[in-house]
Every structure is written in structure tokens, then in C-alpha cells.
Amino acid sequence: MQFEEIYAAYFQKIYRVCRGYVNDDDWAKDIAQDTFVIVWQQLATFRNESAVSTWIYRIAVNNCLRQLEKQKRLPKDNFPGEIAETAPEPMLDNKIAFLYQCINELKELDRIIISLELEDIRQAEIATIVGISEANVRVKIHRIKEKLTEKFKYYDRD
């Protein structure tokens, strides 16, 4: 597979997974771009031991986990309110924004798992990407979906 093909096929998916993790448009774009920088660098050594999708999602999620180091340097809360509001963020559908917000309230691993699940990735593949058992993935997805449904019940009512 050529880099351009991979990029065209996966950029949006990777962006969404990153967005699910950090819930910030620019930040998610940065992580997605960094992911493709690594993909470009390592494409030559990629030996098809796993599916391309597994490979790319692993890199993307690992990149998300690494944000921990940067988070400390750039606490998001320190930005004054006005700047955050005037930043040119594309208008999000309220419902999508709410979904992202709900996901952002979850723990790190849950954020990752639900983002991958919502990208329609099989549970067996999620288990391989993340490195936990398939049974564990199933339990977690079930619990997260319950939580989300519960939150959306109130949202739909208002």
C-alpha cells in the first residue's frame, strides 16, 4: 500500500480516535499528523505481520498516550476563557459535541476502546490493538455503552 492511499483511507478515522481521546480539534489534528509522520517513516519496515489497520491504530493510540508528557507542560485549563472561545474551531453539531464530551469524561482506556468501537473495528482487533483480552474488551464496551446511553437519555429529554 502506498502512503497516499493509507492516508486517504485512514486520516479521518485516526483523527476521530485522537479527538475522542483529547477532545480538542487542533490537538487531535496534531496527534493524527504525528501518527502519519511515523507511518511514513516506518512504512518500509512494516512487514504485514498484522493488518495495516491494527498497525496504524496502535501507532495512533500510542501517540495519544504519549500526550501525557505534553499535557503537563501545556495545561489546557490555563488558557483564558476568551482565547479558547475565539479560537477558530469548526462549529460542531451539538449532539456530536455532547458525544465527545461524554467520551472525554471516561477514563483513558475507556476513551480509546469506545473510539475504536465506534469506528466499527471488530472486538478481536481492538483487543490486539490495545493489548487486553477480548473478553475484557467486550465487558468494557458493554459498560461504556450503558453509561453513554444513560447520559444521552437526559440529553434527548432536554
Added chain:
Amino acid sequence: MTATNFKDLWQSQNAVETNPQQIIAKAKKLQAITRRKIIAVNIVLFLTMVFIIGIVFYYQPKMLLTKIGTLLVVIGIVMHIIATAKLIPLTRKSDAATNNADYLKQMLLIKKKQAFLNTTIMNLYFLLLCVGVFMYMFEYALRMTLSWAIFYYAITAFWFAFSWFYLSKRTIRKQQRQINAVIENLEEISTQFDDEK
């Protein structure tokens, strides 16, 4: 709302795409920067070695104490270089495409090594450097008048005390706080990867 609706909602969100050529350009630039950094570090190390060996040959110290002092300084520098260098293969080996649980473990290991480097190795490095320089100075101080020798030692002692208690302790403390915060977060996330009870 059903699960399919969550998926539809999720997948309806798209970002403005950048040109893939821009990504390639960024990747190439990063590669060039890394290569330049490696070359620069090697040049600095080489020059340091040349400088130290040069001093020993040029001044031809007569006393054993001076030689031991020089040796201690060299050991300190070499120890620091080795400790730092040991981190490099770890970072390089941490394959960007391993599964997330293993990647977290690897990150945790690197951070803990960094914390060790930052405290134990730095303390030892400074101690060796300090003792080494004081021993090295002795032979040259003997050739001075007593008051000059005292002045000479006082200035050096003051400089070491200043850089140790003020500069390095403060930097180390600050870095250590950051590393510890990262380690704490990593450990917290790691527990999430344990099996559900």
C-alpha cells in the same frame, strides 16, 4: 438511543485534511533534525575527550593526586555519558507499533530510568567532578602563595556550592516533579489495562 446511532453520529464528524505531501515534508524534516542532533552530540563528546586528554599531556602533572583527580573527573563524565547513552536504545526500541499495554509499560520503564539518571547518577557525577577538581587543583595551589591558594580554593568551593545547591538542585527538583507526575499518571492508566474483576 441505540448503539448504531452512536456510530452514525461518531462517523459523521470529519476534519479538514492536510495535504499528504505536507506530512511527508514534515517527516523528512524531522529525520534531518534527528540526524543533525546525533552528529552534534558525537562532536561535543569527542571534543570533550580531546580536551581532557590534552590537559593531561600538556601540563604533565607530577603528583599522583593530580592524576587521580583527573581520572575521577574523566570517570564522572564517562559514567554520565554511559548512563545517558543507555536510554537511547530503550527509546529507539520502544516500537511505535507495539500494542498499547506494552507501550505503556515501556514508557513507564523509560521514565523510571530517567528519574534514576536525574537523581542518583547526577549526584554521583557531581561528587566525582567536585572531588576530582579539588585534587587536581592541589598541585597548582602548592606553587602559589598561601593567600592565593586559599582564595583560589574558596572561589572554586563557592562556585561548586552555588551550582550544586542553587542551580542543579533546583533544576533536578523541577524535572523530578515533572517526571514523577508523568510516572504517576502512567501507573494510573496502566491499572486500567488490568482485567476486569
